[in-house]
Amino acid sequence: MKPTVISQDTPWSEIHTLLLPAYAETWLMVAIVMLFVVTLGGVVGVVLFNASARGLFPHAALYRVLNWVVNMGRSLPFLVLMAAIIPFTFWLTGTTIGIPAAVVPMIAAGVPFFGRLVENALRELPAEVTAVGVVCGGSRWQIIRSAQLSEALPALVAAVTLNLVSMIEYSAIAGTIGAGGIGYLAVVYGYQRFDNHIMIATIIALIATIQLIQFFGDRLVNKLRHTQGIAS
Template sequence: MLEVISAFWSEYGGILLTGTRDTLVMVLISTLFAYLLGLPLGVALTVTQPHGICPSKTVNQILGWIVNIGRSVPFIILMVAIMPFTKLVVGTKIGVKGAIVPLVVSAAPFIARMVETSLAEVDAGVVEAAQSMGASTCQIIRKVYLPEAKPSLVLGGAISIVTILGYTAIAGTVGAGGLGDIAVRYGHQRFITSVMWVTVVILIIMVQIVQSLFGWLSKKIDKRLDTGAGKLTAFDLLSRLAHTK
């Protein structure tokens, strides 16, 4: 058994390590840029709702329309459709670099909805209390919405990363590299099923690590789980707002 594993690793180990590295690079960079777009978009969707702190029906509908369109297009179709834009931005349509642009474009609307859902869980009474204290829109976002929604945002981050990880596997089918590309080229086209199953196992391990890490982090920062902690008090709120400049 050990001889079989050793022979397999000597032949395909380098390829699998390269594919794992490429997948991690795609996930990390895409997640970063997707959050740079999706987080502000999700906040804007929340604050511009009819009962939000900065209501604007027109802006909310436009943003909602953009997000819904982005979420409606299947990733593989989106990837092919925006290839000219991808080449314009990164100079290539294929490979790791070529996958990052469609990954960001596809993930950002999904993240925006995740953020919107997380912020909707914040106690409306706390937001109203901040408004009554004269807090500005930016102060409420920075010192009330985002801190209070942190546990939910962290769990949403895990879901977003796992989703992007799945997208990278799909991207591999059209030459983006990574584990998806290895599974297709070796596992499917060359009928080397052992390689395909190893890539599946690696992806499962990645998902489990992400879910476990972010689940632990969410519980760690969730003050509601502490026996001595409860809802945000007026004193805490005043303290937060007093340190905002």
């Protein structure tokens, strides 16, 4: 005789009492992570590009080492990475559950990913962008800020949009370690308790969030490209 699975779906009228706090936790995680990812990953991407043969300060050894580190960081699936650095996460945060424990592997996964996106965005620029800055006598920082990053702004916004979507996906995976957020809600209520209403609500919330982020990100990218086209 097969065991009968008894589930108790949360009434639709009460879904918001669970979904809204979880949604807020997801955005808290993602906001913290994106602050580090955009800052650190941006630096990594800029150094990667400018240490290459086309950059301001070509350095083959530095490029090879940094390129290897970035490739290593992007090689592991997030769930594997999250499990692999648990000892480091515990040493750093003193816990292996909750938002602090989720933020560490999310940053570790996001920085190399965003760094590569930034490098690729800068590689798409014509070589003349950097050359003009050098001819005009600008410092390295002035050329990077006013020439490279400014000209690559639409591609960088697209990179931030893509990374933001990825971090929301990672936050859902982090729910498996009790990190909170929508992922945790889906696992504990939707999966373990067979609450179909919660599962449906979390799926709709995630899909709607990703669609809105991508929509507004694409709109901003198109607007920036249009502005650059007029300016040129």
